[in-house]
Amino acid sequence: MPTVHFDSGGREYQIEVPVGTTVMRAAVDNGVPGIDGDCNGECGCATCHVYVDPAWLSKTGERPSTEKQLLNFASAAESNSRLACQIRITHALDGLRVRIPDSQH
Numbered sequence: 001m002p003t004v005h006f007d008s009g010g011r012e013y014q015i016e017v018p019v020g021t022t023v024m025r026a027a028v029d030n031g032v033p034g035i036d037g038d039c040n041g042e043c044g045c046a047t048c049h050v051y052v053d054p055a056w057l058s059k060t061g062e063r064p065s066t067e068k069q070l071l072n073f074a075s076a077a078e079s080n081s082r083l084a085c086q087i088r089i090t091h092a093l094d095g096l097r098v099r100i101p102d103s104q105h
């Protein structure tokens with residue numbers, strides 16, 4: 001099962017995630033602090049904002065336009081910002097590293 005590494009407030013959470021699960025769902029279901037997922041993955045709240053480790057950006061893919069628009073309203077958005085509900089885990093993402101913005105703590 002692929003593993004995702006979350007950095008939340010300087011603490012690392014290493015979560016095994018079934019293929020097909022979103023990064024947001026993995027965080028919420030495993031109690032990773034800082035990801036709320038208020039809209040339940042409908043790309044409507046940005047409470048699942050994460051920074052993708054630059055080494056993984058090519059594997060997580062491009063941001064869809066709706067995600068880009070929503071990230072415009074997220075605090076502290078950066079070029080490697082993604083909405084965790086829009087990243088679905090595949091075997092190619094085994095080892096993915098994301099960091100949760102300090103503003104979400």
Ligand code: FES
Pocket residue numbers: 024036037038039040041042043044045046047048083084085086
């Ligand atoms: Fe709302 Fe991701 S859970 S945008």
